[in-house]
């Protein structure tokens with residue numbers, strides 16, 4: 024008998040489903056961190072597969088910074104309703120009331136308050152003992168070091184120097200009250216795998232990923248689409264550029280790329296020719312050498 | 325969501341053929357002693373295959389740290405933690421992804437420092453092939469020996485010995501042959517191992533991607549050529565059927581499915597199956613996936629099985645075919661790789677995780693301490709279905725978890741069972757549990773019950789009064 028081989032995407036899919044089922048079985052109260060981006064879309068799709076014909080047995084949690092693109096929020100509400108998911112939204116209202124915004128505090132501090140603190144508090148408030156995220160190891164150098172089941176202490180902190188060993192696919196999800204595990208089912212997926220899977224499975228994604236002429240402002244090398252809550256700096260003039268987002272985040276921090284790719288097929292072809300990483304268009308990631316690691320140690324995803 | 329009555333079937337090709345020019349995947353890891361050049365080698369592979377983002381290259385060229393004697397310090401491509409760059413060593417595994425026109429690769433670059441051996445084991449455990457680096461000036465070291473052994477124990481059956489830093493020994497043929505002879509000794513006792521030997525310089529790129537003119541005496545392939553052409557070594561689908569039940573999916577009263585990922589082998593609709601350790605039997609009624617029902621499935625697919633009979637099967641049970649079922653035992657001979665600063669304690673009760681089954685266990689044998697590898701006898705509170713690790717990578721291994729700290733302490737490889745007539749050196753300790761242990765175990769039992777673990781070993785629940 025000739026031994027068949029599972030296709031690469033199906034092998035990744037099978038591994039992710041295994042991880043999602045382990046999470047649902049090992050924890051008292053897991054939650055899926057839903058960030059609305061392409062990776063989250065895949066993650067939710069995999070969760071639907073993992074528990075079929077049952078429903079996804081945990082809620083989806085969106086940490087809303089209030090600085091996201093309106094198209095993202097529209098997509099979030101429509102998509103989660105269509106698939107019958109249990110969506111929860113958490114915002115660090117206290118920080119916003121106290122005036123947290125990227126213009127006065129700078130992007131690094133704003134991100135710390137609205138994303139990192141928002142996440143840690145949102146998880147604490149919900150009493151979740153496992154938070155499933157769509158981060159991939161190929162995204163960034165400190166993420167490349169993360170376990171599939173990654174331990175967090177009571178403050179949500181990661182200690183990269185002292186991670187639990189993780190053998191084969193035997194995931195140890197044991198934690199004491201207050202501690203938690205961040206689970207990364209997409210650990211072994213690359214950006215290319217994600218796009219090919221979106222194409223293969225026709226997974227819905229936010230329209231911002233497709234190129235179209237948009238009103239933007241050019242800030243240094245960064246192309247920033249003009250949305251209701253983007254403030255122009257002195258001397259900046261809006262202009263029309265055909266562009267799309269490679270990675271989604273808050274409006275002031277995530278830039279678009281000039282592109283004509285308006286279908287998944289074209290996006291894949293374009294990606295194959297890219298020489299620069301996807302996170303480069305995120306202002307926040309390179310404020311400081313090793314800034315992702317520092318943020319992750321504080322509790323960021 | 326499709327209705328449950330919708331018995332739409334799909335062909336297996338749905339899972340074997342994907343959309344675009346897909347290439348086979350090989351998972352590899354590095355190993356070897358500290359500073360042998362593992363990270364530099366992976367950096368070199370990524371750099372010479374042009375799979376490094378330009379902004380990553382700019383970042384490492386601007387970095388304050390550069391330990392390379394000339395040119396870019398390519399080890400920084402994987403040594404991404406601040407502490408790693410400050411100390412100039414790898415601390416934890418970094419995973420990198422790259423592809424060539426022939427293959428896709430997942431690379432785990434692991435640390436050589438003895439203190440972080442557990443992270444090396446983490447990286448090796450999921451790999452098909454390990455590259456063991458040897459410094460041409462130093463040859464085979466204690467850590468090279470330990471890492472080769474760990475890689476083999478954890479199921480890696482292909483070892484590539486890369487004799488690195490050949491630039492520092494004038495690309496000497498004699499040096500290479502001498503080291504090769506030494507390294508060959510490491511292979512004794514490793515049944516079924518495949519070994520290759522390559523002289524290279526990670527720093528300069530000799531024999532990494534292209535063959536070097538500086539080693540005219542070497543007639544073999546470059547490292548990348550080798551990696552692109554080796555057989556995918558792990559063919560789990562060819563082994564007997566094994567699937568650990570991860571959870572029972574029961575959306576309503578008319579459906580009860582057992583969800584899991586095939587650890588090995590095939591399963592077909594109509595096949596007889598046995599659930600272990602209980603020994604209950606039934607037949608496969610349906611193989612359910614979100615994409616449609618299948619008539620057959622193979623490892624490593626994730627599926628949900630519906631059975632002909634309503635059986636009491638729960639998370640932790642191992643499904644197999646009755647004709648090729650694994651053995652079931654409570655006392656096992658194992659080899660353990662100890663990964664904790666706290667040494668093995670015969671007085672303690674540990675949790676043993678095997679597949680999706682978690683059982684209390686006691687140990688007897690060598691007093692293993694951090695990074696120790698040795699023979700340990702295990703007695704579990706419940707029967708455990710097992711294969712030997714030589715027969716099946718997935719069902720021949722387990723991990724040990726501390727009941728108090730929750731940490732993963734060791735990885736274990738099952739060698740076989742302890743026969744009745746065998747005299748153990750020392751009987752298992754019957755020391756009473758400490759109050760803290762008792763509390764912890766009680767909470768655990770309650771927790772496990774809630775999630776449908778079968779947990780009915782009387783001694784443990786009542787007999788010992790915990």
Ligand SMILES: Nc1nc2c(ncn2[C@@H]2O[C@H](COP(=O)(O)OP(=O)(O)OP(=O)(O)O)[C@@H](O)[C@H]2O)c(=O)[nH]1
Nearest residue numbers: 358359360361362363364392413414436525526527
């Ligand atoms: N001359 C020479 N130096 C090399 C070569 N490969 C690596 N080095 C140097 O050896 C030192 C250690 O290299 P690393 O790649 O960090 O070694 P490593 O095996 O990853 O070390 P750990 O991960 O900490 O165990 C660095 O200074 C490298 O520049 C080589 O082929 N030739």
Ligand SMILES: [Mg+2]
Nearest residue numbers: 362363413414
């Ligand atoms: Mg290294």
